Amino acid sequence: MSVVLILLSCGVSILTGILLDRSSPAGTANFRAVYYGARCLLNHGDPYDPADFLSVYMKESGELPTVPSKKQFFLRATMVCVNLPTTLFLVVPVAMLPWSLSHVLWLLLVAGSITVAALLAYDLAGEYASGPALLLICIMMANCEVLFATGNTAGIAVGLCVVAVWCFVRQRFQWLGILAMAVSLAIKPHDSGLVWLCLLLAGGVLRKRSLQVFALTALIAIPAILWLSSAAPDWSRELRANLAATSARGDISDPGPASISRKGSADVLIDLQTVVSVFDDNPRVYNPVVYAISGLLLLGWGFKLVRTAPSAGNTWYALAAIAPLAMLFSYHRPYDARLLLLAVPACSMLWAAGHTAGRIAVAVNVAAVLLTSDIPLAILTLLTGHVNIVSLGGVEKILMLPLLRPAPLALFLAAVVNLWVYMRRAGNASTPIIEFPRTAASSSRV
Numbered sequence: 001m002s003v004v005l006i007l008l009s010c011g012v013s014i015l016t017g018i019l020l021d022r023s024s025p026a027g028t029a030n031f032r033a034v035y036y037g038a039r040c041l042l043n044h045g046d047p048y049d050p051a052d053f054l055s056v057y058m059k060e061s062g063e064l065p066t067v068p069s070k071k072q073f074f075l076r077a078t079m080v081c082v083n084l085p086t087t088l089f090l091v092v093p094v095a096m097l098p099w100s101l102s103h104v105l106w107l108l109l110v111a112g113s114i115t116v117a118a119l120l121a122y123d124l125a126g127e128y129a130s131g132p133a134l135l136l137i138c139i140m141m142a143n144c145e146v147l148f149a150t151g152n153t154a155g156i157a158v159g160l161c162v163v164a165v166w167c168f169v170r171q172r173f174q175w176l177g178i179l180a181m182a183v184s185l186a187i188k189p190h191d192s193g194l195v196w197l198c199l200l201l202a203g204g205v206l207r208k209r210s211l212q213v214f215a216l217t218a219l220i221a222i223p224a225i226l227w228l229s230s231a232a233p234d235w236s237r238e239l240r241a242n243l244a245a246t247s248a249r250g251d252i253s254d255p256g257p258a259s260i261s262r263k264g265s266a267d268v269l270i271d272l273q274t275v276v277s278v279f280d281d282n283p284r285v286y287n288p289v290v291y292a293i294s295g296l297l298l299l300g301w302g303f304k305l306v307r308t309a310p311s312a313g314n315t316w317y318a319l320a321a322i323a324p325l326a327m328l329f330s331y332h333r334p335y336d337a338r339l340l341l342l343a344v345p346a347c348s349m350l351w352a353a354g355h356t357a358g359r360i361a362v363a364v365n366v367a368a369v370l371l372t373s374d375i376p377l378a379i380l381t382l383l384t385g386h387v388n389i390v391s392l393g394g395v396e397k398i399l400m401l402p403l404l405r406p407a408p409l410a411l412f413l414a415a416v417v418n419l420w421v422y423m424r425r426a427g428n429a430s431t432p433i434i435e436f437p438r439t440a441a442s443s444s445r446v
Contacts, residue, residue: 017148
């Protein structure tokens, strides 16, 4: 029954996302940027040169998508290639196909990756307390509409990251886990990078797997960079220029209140810069502040991790702390927060323990999941879309922040609480990770 509920939750998001994709001329906007970037590379063009990119796009699609002015966010996401060379390299096999076939295949890959990840996360967590695990996973999976509507690579990167963790912890299909984590890192290192670091610092067999992942990722990166360098010798400067352009004030990746990501869309930025920029919309101010806060949390987490013996419980607490923290210090959107699937096993352990502090931690994580979910964010956007936060006074900004910036605040609270739990409880679970219990119930669940 639990598997059925998870599949139904995924189905709701997939169906709604497909309907949103078909109803918009700029549907699957994020995949369009990757697809035509890879097509540009196949034609020996420069995907990071806007002129080359636009030439390929116009030649193969015939025209630019016409969208209302309030949806310029989607057009901007399509027309600028900011994906890594490794991402374009991995997408080339799909890009060899016509658009009509490739985008269907891509959505199937995204749907398959995130659905399998949800099922495996439940397999990892359900043996401790199945109720909280099922609740958290179903909420996340029923709120992936934007992920499927845009075709973002996060669905594959996050999904493969969770698959890799399952393979390493269960000590099954470890070659698949190495491949999955390497592809995840190559596509979106800012999603799975800290998870890889967690495996590296945890020691034992997990460190061995992380080093194998690093080697395979390098094997992917080398031909990708060599191929791109032959077609576009100045690609690194152009990529930096594209990233700077899309992060400029008012543009799509600007964390400040003037960003077009804030205008009529639930697909907002969720990093901590979006909170600090409310009080000072200056990257020379909000970036150092966020880096300092996140850096302190990361240092505390890393110090505890290297001083704690590798075990099942300790690994889950470490992953629960790093999953929300990974969202805070750099560019992320709500679909990236599906990485919180890796916090579900720790939440189940805490719930099963029955302590009040554990129940509070579970409640905080439920709030983080809810407030990074598409439907709640869309409702909040409708309710607060008329509020101009720039015009508010200092006290008013503070009072309105939970409504106007709920996702980063919830993630920050989850990161702090999960880290606090990790600091207190790490070391209590002494089962070595190599001997992770494999119960009959868990083996029959997926």
